[in-house]
Amino acid sequence: MPVLIACGAVLMTLLGGWVAQRVTDRRHLVLGLAGGLMLGVVGLDLLPEALDAAGRPVFGVPLALLCFVLGFLAAHALERLLAVRRAARGSGPPGAAGAVAPNGGRIPQVGLTAATAMVLHSVMDGFALGLAFQAGHGMATAVALAVIAHDFADGFNTYTITSLYGNARHRALLMLGADAAAPLLGAAATLVVTLPEQWLGGYLGFFGGVLLHLATSGILPEAHHAHPALPTLACTVAGAGAIWLVVGLAG
Template sequence: MAVLVALGSFVMTLVGGWAALRVVDRRHLVLGFAGGLMLGVVGFDLLPEAMEGAGQRLHGVPVALLLFVGGFLVAHVVERLLALRQSEHGAHEPGHVPQAGLGAGAAMVGHSFADGVAIGASFQVDAAMGTAVAIAVIAHDFADGFNTYTVTSAYGNDRRKALAMLFADALAPVAGAASTLLVTIPEDVLACYLGFFGGVLLYIAAAEILPEASHRHPARSTLLCTVAGAALMWLVIGTAVH
């Protein structure tokens, strides 16, 4: 049952990627909207789930927040190292580090796999909980597909690589749900992963996507797209929860 439900995530992810592909001539608006979606996913979905599932403290600070900051720092260090390596090979144009784009896309795939695991694990509890979690996951998989294609191509990767990462992201929830047929993942482990990934995603949005969106097109429309993306995730996640 969990695998069949996860097929909805597969379809919704591809729809999101298709939407990003169709508006390539409005790249600054796409990046602005994607940045807002990422901020919304982190603030309204990933971080609250991580805090709820991994609320224990370490030296006075919730473990989920420690992992959140750790994810941000790891993303920053990796991106800087890749940029330095790229500059040593003669590529000096900022924002075009293809390896960083592939790494960011791979992080999105990992998140989608965790979404599938969450669907499967919730169905192990009962059908009602599984259905509720599946609705929440499918509801924001449009954003996942949109962001995966956008963030992969934004760093200078060609269309073929961006589409390959999109299909990997679409398949990941199905694979994650299928994996729960063989093993049960502890809730606190999933919560820790969500906290870490939230930090990674926040770095991508705040340090890369949004500055790139506004650098060449500092227009009100870009800002409005960012606000709209965050507001949309608030409405989607709020509706799914209730």
């Protein structure tokens, strides 16, 4: 049964990626929506779950929040290191905002790394789905609704992030396919693997920090750079509100 429901998550992920592809003529609106979805996922979904699962504090601070800061710093450090490396090869100044490449696009490796993090998160979605079915039907129903609903945002964000950082369309589609298949892998893994709850809390916090960095340093600045208009802002607010709605319905 978990694997069957994970198939629904696969379809929702692919639908999210398809929508992201089809609205390229309104790129600033797509990026504004993606930024809002990511902020909503981090603040309204990942961090509350992480704080619930992370266990006792470490030196007065919840483990989930320590991992959240670590994830943000790790994403920032990766982007800066790749920018410095590109500059060392004569591709431009290391301090260029957003790790910009000479052709005006962003560093493709950053997009691929971010998309890979999205794929790993989708694996954990499937894993959570499988564990919920082991806990009982009530828990399973709530988790299934949450996973299927927000996998649309996962697919949308995976394709958007990969393409935003200058990767070719076939790479964006490849990462979208991997993100779509990931919940199946995670659901199947629960047949043989269990994960301590404290580890899950640390992972969710870390991933939330990575997503927040991507949203605030790449997605939202790019969305408002050429089109600082109210419709773009409205899309960002709508994205965060959509995640709030999903979390509320799933709860």
